[in-house]
Amino acid sequence: MSLISTIAKQAASAAKTLAVLDTQTKNDVLKAMAQSLRVNKNSILSANQQDLANAEDNNISAAMLDRLTLNAERIDAMAAGLEILVELDDPVGIVRDLGTRPNGINIRKMRIPLGVVCMIYEARPNVTADAGALCFKSGNAVVLRGGKEALHSSMAIAEVMHGVLEQFNLPKALISVVPDPDRALLMELMQQRQTIDLIIPRGGEGLINFVTDNSKIPVIQHFKGVCHLYVDKDADFEKALNLLLNGKTQRTGVCNALEGLLVDQAIAAQFLPLVVQALAEKDVKVNACQQAAAYFEQATILQDDEFGEEYLCLEIAIRVVDGFNGALAHIDQFGSHHTEVICTENTNTATKFQQAVDAAVVMVNASSRFSDGCELGLGAEIGIATTKLHAYGPMGLESLTTEKFLVNGDGQVRS
Amino acid sequence: MSLISTIAKQAASAAKTLAVLDTQTKNDVLKAMAQSLRVNKNSILSANQQDLANAEDNNISAAMLDRLTLNAERIDAMAAGLEILVELDDPVGIVRDLGTRPNGINIRKMRIPLGVVCMIYEARPNVTADAGALCFKSGNAVVLRGGKEALHSSMAIAEVMHGVLEQFNLPKALISVVPDPDRALLMELMQQRQTIDLIIPRGGEGLINFVTDNSKIPVIQHFKGVCHLYVDKDADFEKALNLLLNGKTQRTGVCNALEGLLVDQAIAAQFLPLVVQALAEKDVKVNACQQAAAYFEQATILQDDEFGEEYLCLEIAIRVVDGFNGALAHIDQFGSHHTEVICTENTNTATKFQQAVDAAVVMVNASSRFSDGCELGLGAEIGIATTKLHAYGPMGLESLTTEKFLVNGDGQVRS
Numbered sequence: 057m058s059l060i061s062t063i064a065k066q067a068a069s070a071a072k073t074l075a076v077l078d079t080q081t082k083n084d085v086l087k088a089m090a091q092s093l094r095v096n097k098n099s100i101l102s103a104n105q106q107d108l109a110n111a112e113d114n115n116i117s118a119a120m121l122d123r124l125t126l127n128a129e130r131i132d133a134m135a136a137g138l139e140i141l142v143e144l145d146d147p148v149g150i151v152r153d154l155g156t157r158p159n160g161i162n163i164r165k166m167r168i169p170l171g172v173v174c175m176i177y178e179a180r181p182n183v184t185a186d187a188g189a190l191c192f193k194s195g196n197a198v199v200l201r202g203g204k205e206a207l208h209s210s211m212a213i214a215e216v217m218h219g220v221l222e223q224f225n226l227p228k229a230l231i232s233v234v235p236d237p238d239r240a241l242l243m244e245l246m247q248q249r250q251t252i253d254l255i256i257p258r259g260g261e262g263l264i265n266f267v268t269d270n271s272k273i274p275v276i277q278h279f280k281g282v283c284h285l286y287v288d289k290d291a292d293f294e295k296a297l298n299l300l301l302n303g304k305t306q307r308t309g310v311c312n313a314l315e316g317l318l319v320d321q322a323i324a325a326q327f328l329p330l331v332v333q334a335l336a337e338k339d340v341k342v343n344a345c346q347q348a349a350a351y352f353e354q355a356t357i358l359q360d361d362e363f364g365e366e367y368l369c370l371e372i373a374i375r376v377v378d379g380f381n382g383a384l385a386h387i388d389q390f391g392s393h394h395t396e397v398i399c400t401e402n403t404n405t406a407t408k409f410q411q412a413v414d415a416a417v418v419m420v421n422a423s424s425r426f427s428d429g430c431e432l433g434l435g436a437e438i439g440i441a442t443t444k445l446h447a448y449g450p451m452g453l454e455s456l457t458t459e460k461f462l463v464n465g466d467g468q469v470r471s
Numbered sequence: 472m473s474l475i476s477t478i479a480k481q482a483a484s485a486a487k488t489l490a491v492l493d494t495q496t497k498n499d500v501l502k503a504m505a506q507s508l509r510v511n512k513n514s515i516l517s518a519n520q521q522d523l524a525n526a527e528d529n530n531i532s533a534a535m536l537d538r539l540t541l542n543a544e545r546i547d548a549m550a551a552g553l554e555i556l557v558e559l560d561d562p563v564g565i566v567r568d569l570g571t572r573p574n575g576i577n578i579r580k581m582r583i584p585l586g587v588v589c590m591i592y593e594a595r596p597n598v599t600a601d602a603g604a605l606c607f608k609s610g611n612a613v614v615l616r617g618g619k620e621a622l623h624s625s626m627a628i629a630e631v632m633h634g635v636l637e638q639f640n641l642p643k644a645l646i647s648v649v650p651d652p653d654r655a656l657l658m659e660l661m662q663q664r665q666t667i668d669l670i671i672p673r674g675g676e677g678l679i680n681f682v683t684d685n686s687k688i689p690v691i692q693h694f695k696g697v698c699h700l701y702v703d704k705d706a707d708f709e710k711a712l713n714l715l716l717n718g719k720t721q722r723t724g725v726c727n728a729l730e731g732l733l734v735d736q737a738i739a740a741q742f743l744p745l746v747v748q749a750l751a752e753k754d755v756k757v758n759a760c761q762q763a764a765a766y767f768e769q770a771t772i773l774q775d776d777e778f779g780e781e782y783l784c785l786e787i788a789i790r791v792v793d794g795f796n797g798a799l800a801h802i803d804q805f806g807s808h809h810t811e812v813i814c815t816e817n818t819n820t821a822t823k824f825q826q827a828v829d830a831a832v833v834m835v836n837a838s839s840r841f842s843d844g845c846e847l848g849l850g851a852e853i854g855i856a857t858t859k860l861h862a863y864g865p866m867g868l869e870s871l872t873t874e875k876f877l878v879n880g881d882g883q884v885r886s
Contacts, residue, residue: 072803076827149826154848161837163847166825170859249683253859268664274689274860295882302884388487410581410877411564412491422576422880431885432578432876433569444585444668444873445689446861458859461847462825465837467710469717470846 059236060244061251063199066229067172068251071197074230075169079146081224082193086142088220090135093185096216097131103212104181111205116179119309124179124206134185134213137436141193144435147454148195151462159468165459169195171253173456174245175438176201176267178259181209187256188217188231190438194456197230199252201245204237211235246271254446256439276451277443280366281311281394283424286383286409288400289322295421296327296399297334302423303397305338309368311440312395312427316363317374318383319348324376331374344374364390380405384412391415393442395427416442416449474651475659476666478614481644482587483666486612489645490584494561496639497608501557503635505550508600511631512546518627519596526620531594534724539594539621549600549628552851556608559850562869563610566877574883580874584610586668588871589660590853591616591682593674596624602671603632603646605853609871612645614667616660619652626650661686669861671854691866692858695781696726696809698839701798701824703815704737710836711742711814712749717838718812720753724783726855727810727842731778732789733798734763739791746789756786763789779805795820799827806830808857810842831857831864 057065093100104126111121147167154163173196175187184200191198202210210233218228234241246255249272256276257267268275285303287296303314319327328351335342342355343365349355355374363373363386377383387396395417398409406420417427427450429437434452441447447455472480508515519541526536562582569578588611590602599615606613617625625648633643649656661670664687671691672682683690700718702711718729734742743766750757757770758780764770770789778788778801792798802811810832813824821835832842842865844852849867856862862870 072829075829157846157848161841168829168859269687272684274858292882298882298884306885406879414487414490414583415875417876417878419878420880421882422878423884425885426576426878426880426883427876431572432878433572443689444583448873449876458863460830461832461842461864463832463834463837463841463847464821465835465841467707467713467836468841469713469838470721470840 058244060234060241061248063229063232063234064172064245064248064251066227067197067199067232070227070229071169071171071195073227074192074197075148075195077195077226079148082146083142085220085224085226086138086189086193088223089189089217090138092216092220093131093135093138093213097128100131100209100212100216101126101128103208106208107181107206116205120179120205124181124209126181126209130182134182137186138189141189141436144193144453146193147457161463161465161468164462164464166462167454167457167459169457172197172199172251174199174201174252174255174273176242176255176257176259176263178203178263179205180258181206181213183258184210184213184233185217186436187438188214190436190453191456192230194453196456197232199232199234199245201234201242202237207235207237243270246273249273258439274446276439276441276447278311278440279442280392281313281442282315282364282366282390282392283312283395283397283427284316284318284387284391285314285397285399285424286318286377286387287320287323287327288380288383288398288402288405289320290402290405291320291323291327291399292401293327293330297330299397299399299421299423300331301334301338303425304335304340304372305370306423306425308370310425312424313368314397314424315365315367315373316390317372318377318386319374320380321376321378321382324348335372339370341371342374343371345376347376348374366392380408387413387415394440395419395424397422397424416440473659475649475656476663478644478647478649479587479660479663479666481642482612482614482647485642485644486584486586486610488642489607489612490563490610492610492641494563497561498557500635500639500641501553501604501608503638504604504632505553507631507635508546508550508553508628512543515546515624515627515631516541516543518623521623522596522621531620535594535620539596539624541596541624545597549597552601553604556604556851559608559868561608562872576878576880576883579877579879581877582869582872582874584872587612587614587666589614589616589667589670589688591657591670591672591674591678593618593678594620595673596621596628598673599625599628599648600632601851602853603629605851605868606871607645609868611871612647614647614649614660616649616657617652622650622652658685661688664688673854689861691854691856691862693726693855694857695807696728696857697730697779697781697805697807698727698810698812698842699731699733699802699806700729700812700814700839701733701792701802702735702738702742703795703798703813703817703820704735705817705820706735706738706742706814707816708742708745712745714812714814714836714838715746716749716753717840719750719755719787720785721838721840723785725840727839728783729812729839730780730782730788731805732787733792733801734789735795736791736793736797739763750787754785757789758786759789760791762791781807795823802828802830809855810834810839812837812839831855
């Protein structure tokens, strides 16, 4: 049997053990893993040094180097992440009653793990611990296929987790790292639909498209985040400016940062001068429609079909729109089904916006930066889905489970 | 633009209209469609005559001919099916509160349609009406790609439904029939992931595999139904015999029929003679393990690796197993994740079985034949998923929807 199909089969077999493991034991394992990550900090850091040395030889970008770098604080944060999972409710085994049919059979649904989850990601060694632990708590085995840049670090982290699994007499195959980043093996991995239930790619749009195009296993897709703030004619300008600055500048390289500001025509003349000042103070580069651009000293003019870019830096697109319907039309054309925000004091307009906008998260008077699993109260998140099957938006523990039907009768048959 | 991408784009555009349509109007449309199917019975039947004439020229099988044939009663049943949907709760717009975060933002989830659902099926003209109506009630546009055998019938049914959509000023593209059963067009259809959200194939395992292998759009998979009845040592024998006969003989060509009987070693000598008599009365052909075969006059002996067949006729596989764990091991190896049944009076054993068995529907003392959307109280069903992503088991209206997050604040930003 090939390396890949052996890994996938062992994971599927191990998943059966985990599916029926009680919550207390799962939490004990997570606590022990957190502790063990702290104790074995030095071995993880020395593996990370190997990855960093290779990275420098290969001239990788500063951003990737930053994602790749571990230090004592980052390992402590990983450990703390595992301890947060301990506090979260275990979704597995939760039963809901759907009632009793006229013939007397009772129908319920019980939440169960998916089985085997495969993560495909780039140079982030922390995904190994985060995804490993999220899958573990939700009762799933995980197959981790990270990029070659972080391989030594990932293997070292997995080794620490394996040590704890062995202490608890649990199979190491519950958390498997593909030890060879070869592309042919990745292709083979994505064909294992007899044993792997779900693939979650984390990375740029290129990676997501590559996995979607080549996988025979269902894929959770997280495309880009082109999030807008629409400032309605009934907006509180002070709130609007706060939401704009927080969404655009609090952290720029993330998918829930604001990339577009839509301003209602009716208030453009009052509001845009305030925007000019606020963005200038934060050195935000402005791209704008002809009408909005007139307010700025330096703005690149965008034509009607040039909106929709994910800047991921201190840069924004601004457009004056023809009221509510103009905002909806813009979001429909350029939005990415991630997060859309309206600022308004008019509750009718707010409700209409939340109903009409097709995005995973639709907000009223709140910063787009809250669009993540932790801020929404899901605990940790394993990804954010921007397509609608299975999950839409930030995915927590529950998104790593499904439900089976339980039917209880007293000998009933169908006539 | 090609025929297929035009159909898919028009469906996606029409879906936006439907997503915000109120329940009352949707129900009025469904009632009018039911009425119109009855009024236009003759035009549908004459289109069906064309399909039947072609079918005879092409020597199709008797089973397929039966599925293809429409008559007045079958059209009445189609219309009645639409009226049942009127009575079902509309899942779209249902909101659940996930609570308020420490910073004061409130988190809710709202149920929304998926968008565009594509059905790929064989010679069943009734799927056109059933799936068309289920998707309509759940707020989804549907693209119907049936087999060439039923094309005239499907087009005639769709034409009746289009007439009603037009009366209500709704786009015909909400229910689209691909007018050409060419395989290249089917391949093209399965690539439209910008506009189609979900594909549901209905047909044999060959069709499901073909669609899964070639689709770039998520696919709901319904593989075969190899359902077992496990008769535990604490079973009530009379109930067990009733469940066996009902599961195996009430209707044989369906995925929720029993294909296997597992008998606890501890009661084999008492129970199997009763099985011999019961199955003989119904002329059920028996395939059995060596030990079970000894009780039957004529039984084909199956080796340990020869179980797991989906007979779909008056034929069954019988195996004596080493108690509860033996039953689990057999189901694990040969089950199809569809429906598994235990017959026992021991509630501990029943609970353990329902926890441990990995199937979409796990039953205690009830016939496997109840494993369908209607019998489980979902109303109609659009399919039965035997894989776990998005839906597992019979899929009703709710399975054709997803949820978006609604976040309401008062100007909160992230620090």
